[in-house]
Amino acid sequence: MQDIITLDYGSGGLKTAQLIEEILLPAFANTALNDLGDGAVLPALDGPPVFSTDSFVVSPWKFPGGDIGKLAVCGTVNDVCMAGGVPRYLSFSLILEEGFLLDDLRAIVTSAAETARGAGVQIVTGDTKVVERGKGDGVYINTSGIGVLRAPGLGRAALREGDAVLVSGSVGCHGAAVLMARGDLPCEGALCSDCQPLHALSAAALDAGGGQVRMLRDPTRGGVATTLNEFVEGGPLCIELTEDAIPVDAPVAAACDLLGLDPLYAACEGRMLVVCAPQAVPAVLAALRAVPGGEGTVQIGQVTAARPGQVVLRNSFGGSRILGKLTGAQLPRIC
Numbered sequence: 001m002q003d004i005i006t007l008d009y010g011s012g013g014l015k016t017a018q019l020i021e022e023i024l025l026p027a028f029a030n031t032a033l034n035d036l037g038d039g040a041v042l043p044a045l046d047g048p049p050v051f052s053t054d055s056f057v058v059s060p061w062k063f064p065g066g067d068i069g070k071l072a073v074c075g076t077v078n079d080v081c082m083a084g085g086v087p088r089y090l091s092f093s094l095i096l097e098e099g100f101l102l103d104d105l106r107a108i109v110t111s112a113a114e115t116a117r118g119a120g121v122q123i124v125t126g127d128t129k130v131v132e133r134g135k136g137d138g139v140y141i142n143t144s145g146i147g148v149l150r151a152p153g154l155g156r157a158a159l160r161e162g163d164a165v166l167v168s169g170s171v172g173c174h175g176a177a178v179l180m181a182r183g184d185l186p187c188e189g190a191l192c193s194d195c196q197p198l199h200a201l202s203a204a205a206l207d208a209g210g211g212q213v214r215m216l217r218d219p220t221r222g223g224v225a226t227t228l229n230e231f232v233e234g235g236p237l238c239i240e241l242t243e244d245a246i247p248v249d250a251p252v253a254a255a256c257d258l259l260g261l262d263p264l265y266a267a268c269e270g271r272m273l274v275v276c277a278p279q280a281v282p283a284v285l286a287a288l289r290a291v292p293g294g295e296g297t298v299q300i301g302q303v304t305a306a307r308p309g310q311v312v313l314r315n316s317f318g319g320s321r322i323l324g325k326l327t328g329a330q331l332p333r334i335c
Contacts, residue, residue: 003101003102005101005102006130007132009096010128019128020036020128023106024109027112027113028112028126030122033122033126040089040091040125042124042146045088045146047150048148049146049149050085051144051145052079052083053143054072054142054144055142056072056075056140056142056335058334059333061139063178063181064177064181065194067111068139070195071335072092072143073090073115073121073123073143073197074197074270076144077197077199078198078218078270079145079218080147081198081199081202081203082154082218082272083147084149084216085149085150087146088122089121090122090124090145091125091126091144092112092125092126093128094129094139095129095131095142097133097134097135098130098131118197119199121145154213155215156215156231159214160214162304163214163275163277163302164276164281164299165239165300165302166274166275166276166297167219167272167297168198168271168273168293168294169194170247171219171247171271172223172248172249172256173192173194173266173268173270174193174220174267174269174334175268175334176191176256177191178334179259180255190249190251191251193270194269198270198272201291202216202272204290204291207287208287209277212279212280213274213275213280214277215274215275217273218268218271219273220269222265222325223268224265224273225326226326228273232309237303237308237309238306238308238312239301239302239311240311245298252266267335274288281299285297307322310323
């Protein structure tokens with residue numbers, strides 16, 4: 001094979017076959033994929049299906065703590081989990097730019113395969129396209145996921161006044177890590193993306209919650225503030241956050257201060273917001289803190305009726321401010 005992607009690799013001919021047989025199949029091999037049909041024939045699911053799809057355009061493709069391959073698997077696995085599903089299968093489609101290095105593609109595919117195995121999912125179908133040099137940005141990935149519903153009824157309609165709002169760790173890490181990788185920060189530090197699959201954390205929350213978990217969500221684009229607005233906008237309830245309770249790592253806080261950004265609007269790719277009944281909080285906190293990646297889980301607020309449809313941040317001085325949705329693109333091309 002050549003050292004770079006050429007248009008021939010997207011032709012559907014010999015070069016496409018080489019790409020599949022020498023890079024993709026060895027990484028993703030499983031019974032459903034190995035037949036190389038136009039789609040995967042899967043066994044019947046043992047419950048209602050959960051389906052999600054997402055596309056990934058992060059720049060640069062590699063960043064501290066992850067890369068676009070890991071991100072693409074985590075993103076769709078996490079979306080299935082947040083809908084109350086157990087993820088089972090993924091599709092994996094590549095759009096490559098002419099001139100992209102084959103060694104970089106191998107690294108991306110290897111990372112995606114390792115992440116999928118760790119999350120207990122199989123990549124069973126996919127596609128590859130190549131665009132002319134200058135008409136892409138190296139590599140884009142689309143993934144779709146299928147899972148089995150294990151927790152019906154999660155969502156906005158389940159929220160109740162008095163419910164607790166938890167987060168599984170420090171916020172804004174992914175957005176800050178991508179900024180550093182771009183060179184937008186003048187110095188390097190201990191910034192690292194939180195990119196990880198949330199299958200184990202979501203399962204722990206649902207098991208411990210005993211039917212009292214109301215909603216799960218991963219705060220990706222727009223960060224924690226925008227995601228929480230989606231929970232209550234247009235409804236009768238409010239979310240009140242305690243500023244001092246929200247965990248922000250020192251390097252993330254420093255990076256955001258330097259660039260005039262708010263970590264509450266910076267993306268996470270491995271954090272989970274949980275809304276649960278107040279009586280379930282001790283069990284859910286203990287369960288999440290016992291799972292790798294959830295050791296920093298804390299309660300950051302509660303659901304009230306104080307300001308319907310709004311998210312309110314309260315500080316230690318008794319003041320408060322409204323947190324609206326993100327306006328503009330604070331950190332473009334982060335996932």
